[in-house]
Amino acid sequence: MKAARKRLRRLGTVLAGAGMAVFLAGCENAIVLDPKGPVAEIQKDLIWISVLLCAVVVVPVLAIFAYIVWRYRDKPDNKAPYEPNWSHSTKLEAIWWTIPIIIVALLGYFTVRDTYKLIKPPAETAHVEPVTIQVTSMDWKWLFQYPDQGIATVNYLNIPEKTPIQFVLTSNSAMNSFWVPQLGGMMYTMPGMAMRMWLQSDGTGEYYGSGANFSGSEFAKMNFKVTSMTQDDFDAWIEKSKQEPAKLDHKAYQQLAVKGTAPIQTFGDLEPTLFNSIVIQNGGHHHPANGLDIRGAFPVKKDKQDSSAGGSQAADSAASGDQPDSSQ
Amino acid sequence: MWDSIKEFAGDFFVTGDPLIYGADVSIALVSVAIVFVLTYFKKWKWLWTEWLTTVDHKKIGIMYLIASLLMLFRGGVDALLMRTQLALPEVEFLQADHYNAIFTTHGTIMILFMAMPMMFALFNMVVPLQLGARDVAFPFLNALSFWLFLFGAMLFNISFVIGGSPDAGWLSYPPLSELSGSPGRGQDFYIWGIQISGIGSLMTGINFIVTILKMRAPGMKLMKMPLFSWSVLSSCITILFAFPILTVTLALLFLDRYFGAHFFTLDGGGMSMMYVNLIWMWGHPEVYIVVLPAFGIFSEIVATFSRKTIFGYKSMVFAMMVISVLSFFTWVHHFYTMGSSADVNSFFAISTMAIAIPTGVKVFNWLFTMYRGRISFELPMLWTMGFIPCFLVGGATGVMLAVAPADFQYHNSYFLIAHFHQVLIGGVVFGYLAGIYYWWPKLFGFKLDEKRGRWGFWTWNIGFYLCFFPQYFLGLDGMTRRVYTYEWDRGWAALNFTSTIGAFLMGLGFIFQVWQIAWSVRNGQRDKTGDIWNGRTLEWSIPSPPPAYNFAVVPQVRKVDDWWHEKEDRAKGIERPKQELEPIHMPKNSGIPFIMSGFWFLVGFGFTFDWIWMVIIGFLGVFGSLYARSFTYDVDYYIPVDEVKRTEQKLRGATR
Structure with a gap:
């Protein structure tokens, strides 16, 4: 019996060690746990807080479980007490109603704190002029428009480092979701609506981005590379891109909208009303207030939006944040 | 003429994929074989009178069980096809559209046509027996529920050889599931298959609520009712409020597709987010609908195999009722990233975490039922032992997912996939398997073989952890769900390959179980006593398998675990008063x-x-x-006293 216990303990140590090794190896490679910007940083911290708070309960309970199962197994020589009718203890039950309540309260506090924190752009870069990128998920490619710079790209994204990037997101077909794990969590793209979120990269580097919500046949091919570069490099890239002869006007957009995958592309010029017309065409005219969302407090540069929007309702509401429903 | 037939067949049958042709051939062969066997052994009449027209809850339960095991097979094959495709990067085993169809049918079948009927199988096999009742409240309705489920499930299932499978995901978000995104027939099969079986599910919910409230044996106050029956009550109440939402949602989607309505299409003034809200208002309670009965099963098994009264009965009841109420207030956690405000996300984050409280209490109560008990590890208990650590970890990752800002990083990734498979397999499937092992001898009169069962248990469990633990890390490494392929430079190959090995181990576990059942039919230990596990509740007081009328005399209940106490009294020489037999009122087949x-x-x-x-x-x-x-x-008849006497003598003669 003693030998059995020893063997069991050794087995337990080996298993725990192996589990831990796999766990750490898995975490080391995980891009979500290797953040490169403030949003992903907050989310990573929160992930670890929740892991710890859960572990505080789960690990001891697993240990108690193993102990009880071993101690009270049905063996003729087992001398552990047997009380077949012991079935209630107010004190004990009060304890285990209370423990999870405390854990949930703690975790709830951190959750709510960060939910509100992530509405606002980071204070450290509040003085930096944000870059706006209009994102459209299409069948089955990503269109990125830089309205202020007057260029557009397909299936790749370049951003300046240490600058808040304001994403305005929509879809021209099925729902999708825009996700660059090392910069931050995802946000749905939906037709006829302009969602918003902000991300920021704290240094230069290349990140993996993808569509996260199934949108049909070639959904698996909807990933893209995000390159974070210095402001100088970014400016140089913008200048170079402007030399590209292709212009993203309505006709080019129609060609791009044909179902199918697409290679990476750069458009040196941009029809400024295009993004708004994508939102409007896909149903935005029915839902003038659909630019409102969790990240609504983020400052869209209203003057620029207006000048490009040509008075469209969707863009107006996205910009001002709150507008009465005027179309119905 | 020939051309038009060819054109029709090309549209009607799914063509072009050798896997599908293989399925066509095997379906045809199996159908011919079934017809041949029934004809050769002259069993058509037997099939009709004994099974197709039966209103006996036990037989209906068995039919649910067979159907759900077949669906587990179908859904499992879907899963293995997917895991084969994902085993390595850039595998060209399945085309994109075929893969998309397979994950759609896998999800739909596993939840609606596997988990639900397996749960209804257990309801039917056990609840009336536990309550000391002779049948459910509405036996005719019960049969109708089963056949609606089966025909709905068949309608959904034939889609892969006729007309084409749905391929917009198991919850079919519009606009992808609208005519614009899914012009094929698959989506219509999806709508009607679920609608027809959904009516059956709702009726079953009503039936068992009434059965539990009205058909309990005299003396069985609600607070003396076995915990499995309590879990069924809480699950059915949840069904009652959740399933109508599903019916309405799919009806609206049908109107959109068939009549060009615009409930969920933005360009006609509709709103696709409304669909997402509605479907999860059903979808989230649905997971509690299926897991609550599993909790009930574990409560019965833990008490029986620790030979000890369940700890904290009142807490257990309260916890289940709290869960069934709270389950209606968490649906938004399925789409935190759809742009709800911080207020909304905070509310749903907290309400979701709150469900961990009663669930955690249940785990503690199970542990302390075992504490100072005497634990034996027969198959039902073994599966319970597999469940507890698995569900603890799955529950913890569920709490992690509830943390709204962190969920922005988990949503739609393999982290989510790993989590819900861990709670649905580790909780629901392990629970139902435990329940099936536990009550099998009661329904069939013999025990399922222990040795083959243990092989099944270990392959299932090792396979499970190999399959799903790597997926947590794949999710954290950016792998999103529903991708049919990925590239080498993502570095996901090793984890995916491990996951595939695990999936095939689980498949092997299923094969062991089929073998176990086949072997036990001939060689399994016969149950002569009717109380093979030394049980605690009323179903163990009658012979196995029970006669059509279940209880010759309706038992008089005094305590929780009444049968256990009756046995204790008997050991002390105290016999309860004998009751006179009376003619038994029974429903007629239809x-x-x-x-x-x-x-x-x-x-x-x-x-x-x-x-x-x-x-x-x-x-x-x-x-x-x-x-x-x-x-x-x-619609009804009486079994005369003589016949009851004869039956009882035959069944109990040897023992008492």
């Missing part, structure tokens, strides 16, 4: 549920193929069946 459900099938098939004549025939048949039933007055 073919109407089967026929009516067949007509519903025609309705669904007609709508799917746009054949209005078939829809009309179907509806006429449905209403005809309703009419026929309404004017059937000869």
